[in-house]
Amino acid sequence: xxxxxxxxxxxxxxxxxxxxxxxxxxxxxxxxxxxxxxxxxxxxxxxxxxxxxxxxxxxxxxxxxxxxxxxxxxxxxxxxxxxxxxxxxxxxxxxxxxxxxxxxxxxxxxxxxxxxxxxxxxxxxxxxxxxxxxxxxxxxxxxxxxxxxxxxxxxxxxxxxxxxxxxxxxxxxxxxxxxxxxxxxxxxxxxxxxxxxxxxxxxxxxxxxxxxxxxxxxxxxxxxxxxxxxxxxxxxxxxxxxxxxxxxxxxxxxxxxxxxxxxxxxxxxxxxxxxxxxxxxxxxxxxx
Amino acid sequence: xxxxxxxxxxxxxxxxxxxxxxxxxxxxxxxxxxxxxxxxxxxxxxxxxxxxxxxxxxxxxxxxxxxxxxxxxxxxxxxxxxxxxxxxxxxxxxxxxxxxxxxxxxxxxxxxxxxxxxxxxxxxxxxxxxxxxxxxxxxxxxxxxxxxxxxxxxxxxxxxxxxxxxxxxxxxxxxxxxxxxxxxxxxxxxxxxxxxxxxxxxxxxxxxxxxxxxxxxxxxxxxxxxxxxxxxxxxxxxxxxxxxxxxxxxxxxxxxxxxxxxxxxxxxxxxxxxxxxxxxxxxxxxxxxxxxxxxxxxxxxxxxxxxxxxxxxxxxxxxxxxxxxxxxxxxxxxxxxxxxxxxxxxxxxxxxxxxxxxxxxxxxxxxxxxxxxxxxxxxxxxxxxxxxxxxxxxxxxxxxxxxxxxxxxx
Numbered sequence: 149x150x151x152x153x154x155x156x157x158x159x160x161x162x163x164x165x166x167x168x169x170x171x172x173x174x175x176x177x178x179x180x181x182x183x184x185x186x187x188x189x190x191x192x193x194x195x196x197x198x199x200x201x202x203x204x205x206x207x208x209x210x211x212x213x214x215x216x217x218x219x220x221x222x223x224x225x226x227x228x229x230x231x232x233x234x235x236x237x238x239x240x241x242x243x244x245x246x247x248x249x250x251x252x253x254x255x256x257x258x259x260x261x262x263x264x265x266x267x268x269x270x271x272x273x274x275x276x277x278x279x280x281x282x283x284x285x286x287x288x289x290x291x292x293x294x295x296x297x298x299x300x301x302x303x304x305x306x307x308x309x310x311x312x313x314x315x316x317x318x319x320x321x322x323x324x325x326x327x328x329x330x331x332x333x334x335x336x337x338x339x340x341x342x343x344x345x346x347x348x349x350x351x352x353x354x355x356x357x358x359x360x361x362x363x364x365x366x367x368x369x370x371x372x373x374x375x376x377x378x379x380x381x382x383x384x385x386x387x388x389x390x391x392x393x394x395x396x397x398x399x400x401x402x403x404x405x406x407x408x409x410x411x412x413x414x415x416x417x418x419x420x421x422x423x424x425x426x427x428x429x430x431x432x433x434x435x436x
Numbered sequence: 437x438x439x440x441x442x443x444x445x446x447x448x449x450x451x452x453x454x455x456x457x458x459x460x461x462x463x464x465x466x467x468x469x470x471x472x473x474x475x476x477x478x479x480x481x482x483x484x485x486x487x488x489x490x491x492x493x494x495x496x497x498x499x500x501x502x503x504x505x506x507x508x509x510x511x512x513x514x515x516x517x518x519x520x521x522x523x524x525x526x527x528x529x530x531x532x533x534x535x536x537x538x539x540x541x542x543x544x545x546x547x548x549x550x551x552x553x554x555x556x557x558x559x560x561x562x563x564x565x566x567x568x569x570x571x572x573x574x575x576x577x578x579x580x581x582x583x584x585x586x587x588x589x590x591x592x593x594x595x596x597x598x599x600x601x602x603x604x605x606x607x608x609x610x611x612x613x614x615x616x617x618x619x620x621x622x623x624x625x626x627x628x629x630x631x632x633x634x635x636x637x638x639x640x641x642x643x644x645x646x647x648x649x650x651x652x653x654x655x656x657x658x659x660x661x662x663x664x665x666x667x668x669x670x671x672x673x674x675x676x677x678x679x680x681x682x683x684x685x686x687x688x689x690x691x692x693x694x695x696x697x698x699x700x701x702x703x704x705x706x707x708x709x710x711x712x713x714x715x716x717x718x719x720x721x722x723x724x725x726x727x728x729x730x731x732x733x734x735x736x737x738x739x740x741x742x743x744x745x746x747x748x749x750x751x752x753x754x755x756x757x758x759x760x761x762x763x764x765x766x767x768x769x770x771x772x773x774x775x776x777x778x779x780x781x782x783x784x785x786x787x788x789x790x791x792x793x794x795x796x797x798x799x800x801x802x803x804x805x806x807x808x809x810x811x812x813x814x815x816x817x818x819x820x821x822x823x824x825x826x827x828x829x830x831x832x833x834x835x836x837x838x839x840x841x842x843x844x845x846x
Contacts, residue, residue: 202840267707284629291693375693376635377844387637390521393833394552397525 175408182401193398194406203403205378210364213295213380217302218359222352224303225310233318236311245308257301257369264289264297290373297373298380302363310355317351353418361411381407465760470568470768473761474509480762481512486544487639488517489699492723496784505769511762516540520549527558527754538756541763544596546749547585548829553752554592560753560760562591567764569771570594575792580748585829586664593750594767595790597779599717600746600819601643602736604812609711613737617651620739621679624686630711632688632695632704636839640698643716643745645676645835646827651742652676656824664830670838677842684843694844706730716747718819719786721812726783736814743824748790773800782810788819 152159183189197203228236235241248256263269271286280286290297325343329335334342370380379387381403388400465473482505488494494515502513518526523543530538545553553559564570564581574581574595581595582588605613609630614620624631634641652675653659662668684691688710695701698715705713706729713730715721724730738744751770753763769775773796776789786809793804 202845205845267704267709288689288692291689293692371696376696377693377840390519390525391637391833391836393837 175405178401178408179405182398182405185395185398193395193402197399197402197406202378202384206381206384209295209378210380210382213298213302213370214360214364217299217306217363218356220299221303221306221310221359222356225307225355226314226348226352228307229311229314229318233315236315237319245311248304248308249312251305253301253305253366254368254372256305257297257372260297260301260304261290261373264300266290291375293375295370295374295380298370301369301373306359306363309359313355314348314351317348321347350422353422357415357418360414364411365407465764466566468761470566473566474765477759477762477765478510480759481514482541482759482762482766483514483516483539484542484544484766485516485518485523485540486542487520488515489697490717490720490785491727492720493785493787495723496779500778500784501770501775504775505766509762509765509769511765513766520545524549524553524556524558527553527756528556530756531556531558536756537758538754539758540754541757541759542766543752543754544749545593545752546747547826548832550584550589550593550750550752551587551829554587554590558755559592560755560757561593563753563764563767564589564591564594567594567768567771569768573771573773573791573795575795578792580790584750585747585826585832587829589750593752594771595748596751596770598746598748598788598790600738600788600823601647601714601716601744602718602738602814602819603712603714604705604721604730604734604736605712606705606708606731606733607735608731608733613712613735615737615739616741617648617679617739621683624683627711628686629688629690629709631683631686632691632701632710633714634698634701635694635696635844636836638695638697640701640715641694642832642835644714645680645839646745646831647739647742648676648679649673649827649831649835650745650824651739652679656742659827660825664828664834666834669831669834673838673842677838680839680843681846702729717787719782719788719809719813722782722786722810723784725812734812736812738814738818738822740822744819744822745826746819746823747826773804777803777807780804780807780809782808782813786810786813 182193183191185192232241236245251259261268265271266286266288267283268286268290271280271283274280274286275283288296289300321344326339329338329342365382366380367382367386371383371386374380374383385400385403385407388396388403391397468476484497486493486497494517497513497515502515505511505513520543523540523545527538527540527543543553564576570576580598584593603613610623614623633644636642636645649672650656650659653672659672687694688704695704698713701710701713702724704710706724708731718736721730721734721736725732725734751767753760753767757763773791776791777800779785779787780789789804791804793801796804
């Protein structure tokens with residue numbers, strides 16, 4: 149019992165450590181699979197990967213969809229919080245934001261398919277109302293080459309997430325600084341520059357990181373709403389993994405290792421930058 | 437502390453016993469008589485891993501086969517739906533992890549999956565010479581059972597069914613379906629957006645491509661006789677890529693995308709977006725029409741030129757099946773005339789049987805002859821006339837990759 153008292157923090161950390169161990173283990177195993185061929189260790193799979201136009205286009209396509217989805221999710225979510233934070237804090241507003249969060253991504257994606265597909269609800273309605281000459285005249289929003297359906301699904305799901313993440317930051321904004329600024333003759337611009345932006349910037353960076361990692365590696369929505377070519381990276385990796393050809397499995401592992409490496413590097417970089425900021429903040433004598 | 441030690445020792449001992457008693461019957465299984473095997477199987481559970489994408493097939497297993505097997509042999513049948521290549525991967529992983537006590541008892545498969553399983557030594561066998569039903573009712577010398585997509589079966593799989601590739605169309609929209617590849621191509625041009633086929637990594641999509649390959653290669657016989665090599669395949673396939681690229685702009689969505697699976701193509705067909713669907717089972721539309729998914733005006737056709745590819749599909753036992761006796765019992769049951777007759781019934785599966793009808797006796801024979809397979813199923817003569825066998829299994833993964841490069845990516 150005494151031992152437990154003194155080592156309590158360590159004991160409490162065990163589950164987290166075990167979890168971390170599992171992640172590291174699976175990363176190492178995946179990497180091992182990607183450099184192991186029937187003839188022994190090899191870098192051949194990585195060399196092959198970068199020669200495949202399928203992979204290059206897939207990375208570009210995923211990146212485009214990720215950047216667009218994340219950018220607009222953050223922008224719209226942020227705008228909503230800035231101008232409607234007091235409304236969202238009320239029960240009715242909270243519900244409005246919460247409802248899209250309750251549905252899994254896949255359900256939402258399927259909903260988009262049923263709603264916006266060429267034989268979906270909207271096109272059928274327009275056709276029946278006489279506004280469309282045929283259902284095929286409805287523009288292609290799902291399974292389209294630009295990933296519009298995928299982006300719509302993500303916007304619909306991630307904007308509420310951004311709102312919920314940013315809302316506490318806005319509710320706790322130190323309002324008294326506003327008075328200081330106006331006494332010193334500053335306007336809205338100064339308020340934003342000296343108070344609001346430094347206050348919410350860490351949260352926004354964090355949200356951007358989470359969403360980027362999530363969307364860049366997502367499988368279910370692109371599998372449902374994407375097209376045959378190009379495919380998002382996770383869909384491509386899945387197909388390689390389960391394809392009939394044996395060596396493609398190693399490509400899948402290689403591709404996933406590359407993605408893990410890219411995301412890890414981005415996260416590490418931004419955390420280092422953020423920590424420097426936090427350190428500077430802690431050196432100042434301000435107490436909010 | 438002492439107690440725990442004894443407990444551990446006990447468990448180890450038990451585990452040891454288990455190992456030996458588990459290993460023993462394996463080695464002697466081939467020496468057991470059929471009665472001894474079924475006696476061993478009593479009370480056991482058999483896990484049948486199989487593709488689960490067809491409602492009619494699933495109902496056949498759950499509503500007919502499982503209760504019948506339980507009653508007749510006291511064997512519990514569990515159906516576990518999984519794509520076949522995923523089943524093989526699961527088995528490969530188990531083999532690499534040295535798991536001698538697996539989770540799979542029976543696999544339903546053929547073609548490139550069998551080739552991979554056999555080459556990876558993942559199967560138990562040979563099994564067919566132990567199955568009384570196979571010996572009694574099947575043409576054991578038939579080439580249909582000796583080769584599976586060009587791979588010698590050597591008794592490692594038992595024939596379960598026989599299917600042929602057919603197209604289904606809505607006869608209220610199409611009066612005269614095409615009967616050759618040229619007619620199909622001109623039909624697609626006249627009806628833009630009304631035809632598509634599943635992507636090449638889908639089982640059905642790949643089979644569709646093999647039809648095009650047959651129709652555009654120098655000759656079907658050379659394709660069947662010449663062993664597979666990438667150079668030969670590329671040379672024979674140039675006509676196929678030409679054909680596919682030519683029709684592409686008139687496909688559904690202008691060929692910008694293809695349905696990822698047969699289920700997706702079926703959905704498009706049932707919504708009227710496309711007017712044709714297809715499938716590697718000449719009777720599969722029966723239950724879909726009955727359930728109201730497909731329109732009642734659905735009918736079938738085959739291409740007379742290049743014909744319709746048909747094949748046999750099989751049941752196998754993995755090397756590490758925990759109850760091989762029960763697996764053998766179940767497979768034998770699936771091969772009996774009564775189970776095959778129920779399978780032919782369009783209410784469930786409606787699939788053709790590999791049984792040799794001349795080996796059946798009076799009542800059984802009559803029952804097979806009398807069964808009405810339904811309005812969407814082509815006559816036996818029509819199917820036989822257009823029948824062509826499968827190519828080498830190596831074409832399947834090759835087509836998957838080449839299709840992406842030659843057709844989709846440009």
